[in-house]
Amino acid sequence: NVPHLVSASGMVRVLLQELRPHFRMYVSPVNIDPRDPAMPISTPPDYAAQLARALGGPFSTLGMPEDTKALDHGILSDDEYRHIADQYHQELTAVLFHNLDHFDGGFLFHYFGDTDLGSHMFWSAFDPGHPMHGRRDKKSKDAIYDYYRNLDRIAGRVMKYLGPDDTLMIMSDHGFAPFYRAVNLNTWLKDNGFLGLTNEDPEAEFFSNADWSVSRAYAMGFNGLYINEQGREGGGIVPPGPEKEQLLRQLQGMLLEFKDPETGIKPISGVYRASEVYSPRHRDLAPDLVIGYRAGYRASDETALGAAPLAVTSVNERKWSGDHCVDPAQVPGVVLCNKKIKARAPGLRDIAATMCARFNAPPPGTSRGKNIL
Incomplete structure (x- = not known):
């Protein structure tokens, strides 16, 4: 016991990297345990624990669990980083389809960061013009494409849940560029x-x-x-x-x-x-x-x-x-929709206005967006 401090539950992810000749083990930053959160991490507060029970175990709760710094500083190899990132992806996928299985109407938002962080960390692996290209693992050259293919498959699965009046919108707030x-x-x-x-x-x-x-x-x-x-x-x-x-x-x-x-x-x-x-x-x-x-x-x-x-x-x-x-x-973003987009140049500020219109709700008085559908 440490005076003036309280006990809190936390989780780490461990990766055994090497036994001989030198022992190496990666330990992730500490995550709040969703089964026993030390502070509210969901709304309502008990939703995180309910979700962990429904999924059969805990899940990552860091805002950005992929440890890009560990890859940047050589603590993780490309393969090790991708292995851990794939585990996070599987967790997020399980959360999405659990929510879809129990969805009975309204608005559902789900975020995947795979293409964003993958493009940050593996651009030089596929871009011959990048000064780091020759120092990257050749097996990583298609990593960014793999992230997009995975999300494309997920989009196909999501579409099977849609009814005739349901709207599916896939969007990104930005594109990507090389950082030479x-x-x-x-x-x-x-x-x-x-x-x-x-x-x-x-x-x-x-x-x-x-x-x-x-x-x-x-x-x-x-x-x-x-x-x-x-x-x-x-x-x-x-x-x-x-x-x-x-x-x-x-x-x-x-x-x-x-x-x-x-x-x-x-x-x-x-x-x-x-x-x-x-x-x-x-x-x-x-x-x-x-x-x-x-x-x-x-x-x-x-x-x-x-x-x-x-x-x-x-x-x-x-x-x-x-x-x-x-x-x-x-670096323009992208918006894809199963309904016809009528706006010629949709922008990020239009997304909120469009959502309000879909639910016949007036947009906030400060909104400058328009309905794009």
């Missing part, structure tokens, strides 16, 4: 005089070496660029109004002309104002500019964490080799 090279956007801002540093420690994170007294802009997250605005940021120096507007125009123009010094390619294909991307309701929380990277490029992890490495671009040598944090025009 990373952009260190804070480094670009520093090199062009927009971000001041107290020192050039390439490993400093969370702007610990930023000099806010001379910094006019900074990048945070994968696609966000912010103005260091007076009255908003703690050390803001750029007055809101004409001066900020002039700075935004300057940044937009310079970023679109920026070329990767190693390849000569322009890594950025679009730079969008918050007013172009976000609804007014929460726009004050949004980045001032949203950076749309060209397919093949993405912001570096260091950029997301507020760091400024020495080089402005770098080769992506990770197994995380495909991505969608790019210009949305280059």
Whole structure:
């Protein structure tokens, strides 16, 4: 017993990797046990335990149980990762068809992440143009296709449950692009005089070496660029109004002309104002500019964490080799339906409006979507 702490039930998945000459065993992160959850993980709260009983045992409860970091850092091989991911897929499939077997009307949503995480982790295995291609297991070259084939078979099974008036919609909120090279956007801002540093420690994170007294802009997250605005940021120096507007125009123009010094390619294909991307309701929380990277490029992890490495671009040598944090025009999603789609250019915001229309429910007053059916 540890004072001031409570006991909680948890589960791990174990994979014996090697006995000789060295013992190696992979242990997953701890999952909340759905049979005895330490905190509510379902609505209603007892549904998780009911589901575990119905399925004959526990199931993974992590939000993203596939351990992409373990694959990225060589703790898991391609085969081992796929083996574990297939087990998660089987769990999700069992949940889906259990729910369909007991479904008596209404709305059912089910999420599979196979194609998303599979495309992140195995893009370089099938793309000869990726710098990691020659270092991937050749058996993994069809992994992404396998994930799509599996989901296609599941879609066929689901269709057998449909009645004549039932609507089946299959959708993704984005497509995918290769991730060949990373952009260190804070480094670009520093090199062009927009971000001041107290020192050039390439490993400093969370702007610990930023000099806010001379910094006019900074990048945070994968696609966000912010103005260091007076009255908003703690050390803001750029007055809101004409001066900020002039700075935004300057940044937009310079970023679109920026070329990767190693390849000569322009890594950025679009730079969008918050007013172009976000609804007014929460726009004050949004980045001032949203950076749309060209397919093949993405912001570096260091950029997301507020760091400024020495080089402005770098080769992506990770197994995380495909991505969608790019210009949305280059990675459109998809919507498939067993009913005729009447809208010419359906968008993600239309899905909620369409669902409301199917159930004769008025959409929220803030909704900007339309019924696509």
